[in-house]
Amino acid sequence: MAVMTMREALNQALREEMARDPRVFLMGEEVGAYNGAYKVSLGLLKEFGPKRVIDTPICEEGFAGAGIGAALAGLRPIVEMMTWNFAFLALDQIVNNAAKMRYMSGGQLSCPIVFRGPNGAAHQLASQHSQATETFWCHVPGLKVVSPSTPADAKGLLKSAVRDDNPVIMLESETLYGLKGEVPDGEHLVPIGVADVKRVGSDVTLIGWSKTLHYALEAANDLAQEGIEAEVVDLRTLRPLDVETIVRSVRKTNRVVVVQEGWPYAGVAAEVAQVINEHAWDDLDAPVARVTGADVPMPYSKDLEKAALPHKDLIVAAAKKVLYRT
Amino acid sequence: MAVMTMREALNQALREEMARDPRVFLMGEEVGAYNGAYKVSLGLLKEFGPKRVIDTPICEEGFAGAGIGAALAGLRPIVEMMTWNFAFLALDQIVNNAAKMRYMSGGQLSCPIVFRGPNGAAHQLASQHSQATETFWCHVPGLKVVSPSTPADAKGLLKSAVRDDNPVIMLESETLYGLKGEVPDGEHLVPIGVADVKRVGSDVTLIGWSKTLHYALEAANDLAQEGIEAEVVDLRTLRPLDVETIVRSVRKTNRVVVVQEGWPYAGVAAEVAQVINEHAWDDLDAPVARVTGADVPMPYSKDLEKAALPHKDLIVAAAKKVLYRT
Amino acid sequence: VERLDPKLLESLLHQMLLIRRFEEKAAEMYAAGRIGGFCHLYIGQEAIAVGAVPLLRPDDYVIAPYREHGHALARGMSADVIMAELYGKIDGCSRGKGGSMHLFDRELNFMGGHGIVGGQLPVAVGLGFASRYQDRDSVTLAFLGDGAVPQGAFHESLNLAALWKLPIVFMIENNQYAMGTPLAKTNAVTDLYKQAAAYGMEGVVVDGMDVLAVRAVTEKAIASARKGNPVLIEARTYRYRGHSMSDPTSGTYRTREELEEHKKRDPIVLFRERLMKDGIIDEAKLKALDEQVKETVQRAVDFAEQSPYPPIESMYEDVYADEGAR
Amino acid sequence: VERLDPKLLESLLHQMLLIRRFEEKAAEMYAAGRIGGFCHLYIGQEAIAVGAVPLLRPDDYVIAPYREHGHALARGMSADVIMAELYGKIDGCSRGKGGSMHLFDRELNFMGGHGIVGGQLPVAVGLGFASRYQDRDSVTLAFLGDGAVPQGAFHESLNLAALWKLPIVFMIENNQYAMGTPLAKTNAVTDLYKQAAAYGMEGVVVDGMDVLAVRAVTEKAIASARKGNPVLIEARTYRYRGHSMSDPTSGTYRTREELEEHKKRDPIVLFRERLMKDGIIDEAKLKALDEQVKETVQRAVDFAEQSPYPPIESMYEDVYADEGAR
């Protein structure tokens, strides 16, 4: 076990998977000579050469589709989206081709591809560069979606994603790339579809992933000081949802707050809430609350941006509300 | 009041708005010489000429963006998506430009544009041509989304959309284009943001829109024969939701089924359910149920397609379930 | 003609006839309600698929848009499984899930059948990329309609193919219309092969009604592509039927006269007469071929009729590699 | 030089100097933490914006990518409101919501500041479309980087502009890199002006370090565009700073030597020396200009410093025309 940043953990996962399987390659803007816009692919070009670390032109639809074609032909591409904002240009390829090719071909074709990159807001990048895009991918059958909150999970989920025979969307976070944590050496696989209880508690369940998991943990600390023990569930995989783990926690706490960065309308939080209603209605002592980003395009100005994003205080307030302690 | 098809009602709305305001024009694939892939624009080229009825090449990103630019410059474009499946290619333009331009410019720019066309499955068009795309647009602040179920609403909503100073997404349905109904002559405006109770009842609320509104009405008939009086709410506008009308109905019936055509995960039904939980939790006697399309790409084969779509019997069953009558 | 093996020439005629009769039968069965959805016939364009596809090796790839029955037959897929697919039956090549627009055969490297105009082109880039990556010299033959040229995907794909020197032949089947829109209304430059120059790629134009001419240019193009120099071919042709089964053959966007004029250069008639003139075949042989083809097509219909519809549960299959994932 | 009004020449130099000093100050304030997010400096490319933009009439449009401080200044936007926008202040041109990448001025027809590479081009088509529709002969001057050429949006936009004969000048600022990727790694044909031929459009290349050369070709291009013949200009230039403030100026993807070599042809130095040699300005004048520019920039900083941050409630404004819509 070594302590490293999430950036390093992702880098390690890429390196290990590329070393393990010659069919694995990395493609995207600036992944090679520049070592990645956020340095996730640092050193990979040097180690694996230009055949397997491919700098692309700026043409998201084109290179996403190229990755899909390569996957159909037996390779295991990892396509980096410099940020997920730009993947809207590739949405047709991801939704209409990657997600459906197996189905449309009656099961003949397989599309084992990973699309990965940072998702959501970083710091003051304004409306076109700050989107939390979960909903666009989670909505679509045929895709799996993962979104890690810790370096260890990042490594383990990326390795699992590369080995998965389905298209997997991996939503990372620029603001977490520098986060440090212990990461198991070598073969460390986090299964796709399995949530993780990051803090045990009995009074209220806080559900988050990626960045918001950390806000939830902060909120849990605050709540603890007021004698409220929150259980914090890290979804880790957004599609398919780990309904079992979610419901188990709800059965215990009877109160839930779901925290997401993105826009509220038809966000992942709405789905999680409804899944809880469908599976654990009788266990709920209050409606599932959601804490989300504001329903506005992201503003540039620092304080506005801060106000548009979910944070600890909102979670604490929501937790108290579902506990009727306001 | 004349009886006409939804196709004719849309055509009338287009004709009236183009006659009323010379800034209004129609652009899209096959809208002119071909009279529209689904004949919604029948006769408009002849009446208004090629300046105002523009056949485009197949380049959704390009002509969607062109519409946006024209709107910024003071025109009132109506951009037809031959079907909404193809709009994924224009998603970046719609989300990153149409929805955000006002915001990013600090309120300086206005983008009064309508994107319209048929949404969802028709008959056996398979995975790439059958998508109910609501979620992709409803998720996004800056957009309004309407989806009519009757010829009168289609006319009234389209006219309101053309006059709205925001980008409006209008999701029509190929299978409803032939549906007949009474349509008020001339100036008939259905306000955006206002739902409509299409059937009054007191035992359970069925919520739908577009096609699924009709399934809900059918289900209400069946339920009535068993002595269950369903209230049927037609959302008509999906964004912004008419929370007031929804909650008023829930207060009365205490039980809700939301019916949508699209995929379940983070669908509009999840949002509606969660909004109800947030606003009317204490009025609910059962969890909000949703009836949705199956969580699969659309299969081609007739019976598989039928099974993948929501229909009356599923709604009846869901209604009974929330009434604990199963 | 003299330089070619008479057996080969006969086989080309045979294949063109098979496609023609297959499509006529498909039209008949569509009218009879045995086939649903969109069905785009290849009648009039047979010389292109037959001139090009049989040149490929088994390890080469074919990818096509939705008007692909002819390409599938030319690649050696049996009329049985294609017809069964059109019927939506379990023995169809895509298990009834794809239908007319989504024919696939993994064994024959027939990579679909794609419904989004231009969407197959980035995928073709990936197939070519994979061949190179795997140190195979397989070629990808990617078909597209003239309507796909204005799409961004065309530009991105040709740039990537040229930039990366991929073994791809792009074959534009220029039938002069995209649905009801003539070329001059969609492309600033109507000599489509000239697009190649923007990528430093070789571009050639050929008479798409002359199967041997198509064969000759494609043979050279394949040889070039195999060495890493992609080629763009524009084959000029004409479709005799409507855009799809629901579209009239003439009257709206093209005149009966224009259609009749083009039919005078029917690729099958031209080739048959040439072979007769050169003494390669005679009336008797021709009759025998015709009988044989009719039989094949009738057998395909019988096969399709007798095949069962897919069981409803199969709707949930083929979404993910690991079916339980949802 | 002789043919041009000395006043004009001086003003061109003045504008280039202003941009240079403004950008240097922006860098300083960024380092001081007064400016956040992405900040892309225009240093080295001044001759292009200054050579082109002042040729426009007030009713003409300018649209640009995210590296647009220079274009905004050349269009006559005050340094004050631009600097305030970079600071995220309420008096910024976009009320602090846009930041560096999203400068707008409706009065001056300065249409942004766009963050998605290539995304502004379809919008430019719409601006040109609107001018024609409104029977105005306004021209749209659309800037893009070399990195945008491989994007599908480039192709779609140029085709539409040429097809519809729109009054648009497309100006590629070829600074030889897209972030860290050199042109030869992204474009099959590196003479970017040659793309024009694919649309039957005039394409010209110009030394982007020579303000008068840029002015000359742009003047002709604007005249041509005004008559409905769009033009593509490739201006060859070099950026002196890193891609954005977080990117090193040299070392990774380009050498210090390469940078220094290019700096020898500094557009400001070249032009200044020419004007001095031709006796249009002298040392004293130069000094005065420099003082004036420094003052303007300092005033802008003072203005920005003193302007308040936007109130938090303003986060909810400018999403919809009718603010209550959400």
Ligand SMILES: Cc1ncc(C[n+]2csc(CCOP(=O)(O)OP(=O)(O)O)c2C)c(N)n1
């Ligand atoms: C992206 C997209 N836009 C629109 C359509 C609807 N559509 C289907 S075929 C077609 C015309 C295509 O013409 P062309 O490429 O020339 O092929 P052809 O039908 O002539 O063989 C259109 C507009 C589509 N399938 N995909």
Ligand SMILES: Cc1ncc(C[n+]2csc(CCOP(=O)(O)OP(=O)(O)O)c2C)c(N)n1
């Ligand atoms: C669609 C899209 N993909 C990727 C990016 C990230 N990105 C921002 S600028 C840039 C390079 C653009 O280079 P170029 O067009 O040459 O402009 P320059 O920065 O050189 O002025 C990239 C890749 C983006 N903003 N948009």
Ligand SMILES: [Mg+2]
């Ligand atoms: Mg065509």
Ligand SMILES: [Mg+2]
């Ligand atoms: Mg550049």
